[in-house]
Amino acid sequence: MEDQTLLPHLFRTEYRNIVSVLCYLFGIQHIEIAEDLVSDTFLSATELWSLQGVPDNPRAWLYAVAKNKTKNYLKRNSLFENRLSKEITYSADKSEEMEIDLSEKNIADSQLAMIFTICNPCNAPEAQIALALNLLCGFGGQEIADAFLTNKEVIYKRINRAKEKLKEANIKIEQPTVAEINDRLETVLKTLYLLFSEGYYSTSQDTPLRKDLCSEAMRLTILLIENKATNKPAANALLALMCFHASRFEARTNEKGEAILYEDQDQTLWNKELIETGKAYLNRASTGDELTKYHLEAGIAYWHTQKEDTAEKWENILSLYNSLLILEYSPIAALNRTFALSKAHGKKVAILEAEKLKLTDNPFYFSLLGNLYSELDNEKAIQHFETALRLTNSAGDKLTLTKNIQRLKEAKAVNNKPA
Amino acid sequence: MNEFLILIHRDLKSKDASPSPEQMKEAIKPFQDWVGGIAAQNKLVGPPKRWDLDGRVVKKNDVVTNGPYSEIKESVGGLLLVRAESYDEAVEIAKGCPIIQWGATVEVRMAIQAV
Known part of the structure; x- marks a missing residue:
């Protein structure tokens, strides 16, 4: 080197x-x-x-x-x-x-103890993530600020406040006991999940930095799995989920850092090795009787590694979204479930269900409706895409929506031409 | 928002009470899709449970009999709790229950809010 x-x-x-x-x-x-x-x-x-x-x-x-x-x-x-x-x-x-x-062993033990200390619920999730990036991943203030799209001063303040809170609460840095692992692993996994998502879904254009966030989240999850006491099915499911998502990292942005939608991705760029690793972890997660949201999300991500649209694929994804929503509601899961419904049972059924969601301040709600109405009623589709465009702040989404509107308007012009 | 009980009654005594595995498979998927749709609207109160057909019935003087209560024609086959503004909305949700077409009756009841 x-x-x-x-x-x-x-x-x-x-x-x-x-x-x-x-x-x-x-x-x-x-x-x-x-x-x-x-x-x-x-x-x-x-x-x-x-x-x-x-x-x-x-x-x-x-x-x-x-x-x-x-x-x-x-x-x-x-x-x-x-x-x-x-x-x-x-x-x-x-x-x-x-x-x-x-020694290698004491470094691993110390890091594990630190993970449990840092992921203490006395701090808000975003403070936990900043602290984890700083102390567990060796990221500097500027890098963390870039990832969060904010400035260094904000991050330093956030980190210092988080440290003070840990001190005030006198949180011990020690090997978690079995009882603590059961109580606290959920919070730890949630922070690692958010850390990964921060890298995967961040609007930051800095692709290498985003990759670093994802690989750090994976490294820390592997650390949990390598320790017998924390090697729980939920941790394996989380790692499987990360592997499946990360397998598409190269395919999901172009050289300018712009997003490439799933449908348009070059499948040869998907990392097959990571997909296989993800499958192995998902198998290891399928023990015990606990079904966590990581299991369900890993299942959904697994089916997305099969590019071909089959009835089986979308029925399975729909079922998994049903279970995920029953376990824990979130608007994004509701929207994704409705998309899966349209793939499994057709757009008309999905429109009926979509209109019941009433997520009228969510731009993704209107872009979903726009997609569902495309080809069925292009006039309505354009209206929905335009509403989405008004609601979104993301430059990448604006670009995609504008392209969609353009495409539908051109189709209309062609259809209206006299024969 | 009010909470409503959606109570699915079905005939557990007749021959239709024990559907074949194929029939079960055919019925379960629409049922899951129905519940998933309610959950997607954030109107589901807690995950629904599946209930067995074993059952016990307890009466006066410590009389306990086996089997679910079936002296009326239809016993409880399933129940879920949902959130809805009004009876109208709760009934709309209940209408989606796919077991109705297999002869089930769905009873809707509103929870009385604690004072």
Whole structure:
């Protein structure tokens, strides 16, 4: 790897590892000390490596320097006496020997403990996501701001407030017990699901950044699955869902970052390996008697990996949407269910059901109606697309809607031409 | 919004009471689509349960008999709770019940709001 790309790469992968281990060691009250020590380690690397060249084993170098800096800090500072000495019997030699364990196992354990700490419901979901990106994924303030389409200051404020809340609530950074896993895994999975969605559906045009968000969400979900205690069917279902969605990543945008609709995607760009991986996880999720929304959404996503429109495909998707809505209502699921209904039972049946939804402030409601009325009543279809156009803020959606209106108007002009 | 009970009564005694697997399959899909449609309007109160045909009937003096209550012709075959503004709206929802065409009767009752 080139020297210029090595350090940013190591920062991305190792910053979070060392921070997790130190946070796990120090506790939530001293989270900033952990961050400072690791930032300081990377600063030393930047300075020394540019003068002396990159060491043979850069990762080991970082770990050794982080350990030394931590030990020195503990020796110098009252932190050890005041806070940590209560847990670790204090003696001058002890602080020298104190093990800062950067083994693979302890890194994984620390990250798992950190996931459960960060995904604590005392913070709002968006604060949890920002904190997760910062501490668990090693994202900087600017990157997080870009992903959320906001500025750095907003993100820093959000992260600091989230940290303060964790401290106020005195949330422990520790291995979750079996009871806690049962109680809290749902919140953790929800945050990882939102993190993935943030990358997958973000309106940000920065495609590499969006991919990073998705792959980070997948990495953290894999971490849950690799731990016996958190390897639950719901986690496997969530990962399956992520794999199926991610398989279309290359096909869903063009080189300008504009969205390509499912119907128009080049199927050869779908990642078959990810689809197969997703199937394997979906099989592993099919144990136990718990049917979560991740199971249902993974099932829906699975059927979408079959491009060909068959009766079986759409009947299955419709059934899965029925179950999803019975489990938990959401407007977007209601709209998607109605689209599946039109594919399974025809547009006329779907129009009757669509008009009962009455989601009159939702642009997708009108674009669905526009699609359903297309070819049946183009005049009405145009009206619905125009309403959708008024309601939407998304530039990509505006483009698609304008194209649809154009297409229907041209069809009308052709039909009206005298023979 | 009011809550309504949609009570599906069917004849559990006659030969139609035990449909063949094919008939079941044919009936279940429209039923799921009907419930899914109610859920899509956000008018479903809680997930509906499926009820067995075993049943017990309890009467005065601790008399317990086996089987669902069937002294009237039609027993409870299923029930769901929905949200609707009025009886008219609740009845519109109930009309969609696909089991009506198999002879079921659907009773609609409005919950009295707690004072």
